[in-house]
Amino acid sequence: MSLAHALMTSLLEKSSSGYDLARRFDKSIGYFWHATHQQIYRELARMEASGWIASDLAPDGGKTRKRVYRVLDAGRQEVVRWAQEPTPPMDMRDDLMVKLRADAALGAHSPLSLDTEIERRLQLHRTKLVAYRAIEARDFPAGQPLSREATIQHMILKTGIMYEQGWARWCEDALRTLHTLSPEASESPAAPASTHTSQTPGAPDDRDRLSLAPEP
Amino acid sequence: MSLAHALMTSLLEKSSSGYDLARRFDKSIGYFWHATHQQIYRELARMEASGWIASDLAPDGGKTRKRVYRVLDAGRQEVVRWAQEPTPPMDMRDDLMVKLRADAALGAHSPLSLDTEIERRLQLHRTKLVAYRAIEARDFPAGQPLSREATIQHMILKTGIMYEQGWARWCEDALRTLHTLSPEASESPAAPASTHTSQTPGAPDDRDRLSLAPEP
DNA sequence: AAGTACATGTAATCTGTTACATGATTCC
């Protein structure tokens, strides 16, 4: 979550202005985590107020308003502190999961045609995958011994590859499953035409499929 | 993002009060997407104002303040509309990625000991994986023909399994990589003791490893 | 009688998004 720490990490790699930082962020960490220039400027101002970073005017003789930020020692220490505190893994929070659940809840009557959306997403994931693989081939040629820094960066890149590949495979799988489902849409032995999901009141049917309660 | 739609989906599956919804959400969709009771109450109020849902007092004769929400037709239509509009895949935005980059940027001098954190995360992912697999065995026994609804729910569950498995594998891999790295921490051919990352000013070294710029 | 779980909220704060504003510089 902490954008400040992500920005400082980027500044540790290279001191730069807000604008440059925004561009660099977009092209590196931003592939995992997008931030607008607004957030970045606001956060830079705050971090400077906290004494984590400092800025100098660009060495272009005042031609531009550019201000170059660098990480101070307090900032460096803060990054170290933060890096060592445990953080929970992110939720996957993907709309597609909810849409699938909605599709299941609404039943075969309402054709949500999620396959179009999944197809679209498949293309997105494949595109990213190709891009990542190109970087891998360019920056981490096989067989070469890598420095500590490069090894870690390669690790990060491989995470992106794993992620996109996982989703691409998932999309393919989902499409297959949906296609086996749609032809016999109205032939399945589903409950006939109960438009509303409301149970008979008083019946405490709390046993959802997919709920994570261990057997009582 | 749209929490409202996620909540309506849950209400479509079963009408319930804010409190119950919060609990159910936590145990189903919440495994992918956490929401606090605050968000839920606020959102319920808004959705009622929009005419998407309506509430009745619980059929317990006013003993409790419980209000049971159900989805109205306008809400149902809104879910359908939303389900068909394209949504971008979520960022992965995982702090671990940034921490790894920080580790690389700070160099081998500062021992961030990320392996402890990764170990911890590995346990979390394994725990979830076990839980998901238990549900799978309970609710989707192999070989049984499933209804349309159950098939979709199984799909969602398999996504969770894929996700946790992917991260668990990643953690194992990362630990191995880090362990090959740490013994010879100071023997690698790294740049010697340049405490600051700042380049000689004027040298526009914009060629970050791991940046996604296609060859110029 | 005291404590836990139920049930619903207000308020403050922080993070994220969108729109608008402004002036300088570089490219054509």
Place this chain on the structure above:
DNA sequence: GGAATCATGTAACAGATTACATGTACTT
């Protein structure tokens, strides 16, 4: 000279997080 892009910001709002508040019902 006009357009694009560089570079920095203000303002307003929407969404999420955390802390606090309040009262009832069930349990021991």
